[in-house]
Amino acid sequence: MIELDRLREVSVFRDLTDDRLQWLRANIVEFCVNAGDVLLRQGELSTGLLILLDGELATTRREDGQDYVERFHAPDVFGTPCMVASIPFPATLTAIADSRLARLPEVAFRELFVTCSPFGRMAARVMTDWLTALETAGLNRAKLAALGKLAAGLAHELNNPAAALTRALDHMRGELAVLEESALALGGNAVPREAVTQLGALVSRHGPQAFMGAAGSLERSDAESRLGDWLAARRVAKPWLSAPVLVAHGIASDDLDQLANDLEAAQFDAAVNWVARVLDLRAMVDEAMQGALRISDIVAAMKSYSFMDQGPQQEIDIHDGIDDTLTVMTHEMKRGIHVTRDYDRSLPRLQVYGSELNQVWTRLIENAVEAMDGHGSITIRTRRDGHCAVVEFIDDGPGIPPGVVTHLFEPFFTSGHPPNVPKEGLGLGLHIAYRIVVNRHGGTIQAQSGTRGTTFRVSLPLLRDVAPPNDVSTH
Structure with a gap:
């Protein structure tokens, strides 16, 4: 005889009283199946609610010439939407291992659905979940929604380096014309070969210098003023244009003193202008390169994040996936999140x-950011626990109320968005995260929360076969 506690472990019977559970036990028929046995085929009408007490079943849904498989472990229940709506079973239900089941006949199901409000509510919740999963093609919708949200942030992230690249190229176009004039002036004023060699060495030795903070800005301004006065005294035309570039690259009057003594005023003027233009152009090229590299890094991270042009399954280092996710979510992190x-x-x-x-x-990262209102710390920790890889996301937010934590992974769960609870991710988001981890990868996902923060813990088996892509819940 089936134990009442075993029946209570089934989600749709969780809130039934002992009297109702005893009635249920009296109305169900227990039976066993062997691995490979087919219980229902796609398109068949179910004659009752199937209850998986022990073992493992799989649903196989044929669509567009492909089979989509999802596995389920006991305890679980199958066919609730079909019983409620009198519709065919949308997949083929097969035993993966020797299993023990029970069947609640349709007549008894409808009596329980009508007369027992706790069961009716749970059945309605399962029905709602199933319909939404069917309409949205499950994970495809979640992926598109997530990518859509990331697209706005990525557009912002790409805009900054793209704008810097455009500014640099525009500045370089003008500077090239000035550089040509400076080079012609060197030749026109017959600057000696030895001096030209010294100018080349001067340019090669000096790169951009960093002036940080308020003290650095004042120091730089004073250096520019002193060098500008020194250049003006030696009849350099427009010293206010050359001095800032020279100072930015660490060039002082001592570096130019020998040239000033060896060259005539016109020659020295041409030499200073040429050095300033070359250094300025080199700095602009570096800035343009940094912008281009940043764009390339973002695009590469997004391609890696989405596994573009790759098969559905990959052998990966989970740290690469986490880092790619953080990269494409940089706009979220900039709000005041330390990782x-x-x-x-x-x-x-x-x-x-x-x-x-x-x-x-x-x-999980979105939930942490929203729980902390965009300001706080997130620790991402990975470790090994037996035959599982464990990934933890720990935030220092205000925590989630205990009554909410127990429902976080239920479809469409909402508590009216109480204080200190993330507004997004409570319903479909975390439910789909649960399905990806548990049903698709055979892992576990848990949440623990207190006044000092929240921890989401994902455990993934180190060695296993995973189900084929795309799934729609059939139970």
């Missing part, structure tokens, strides 16, 4: 659905 990485680099590579797993990291 600490505490990685165990000895963790082996995992065979996973990389882009989907990155959606989990995105959801």
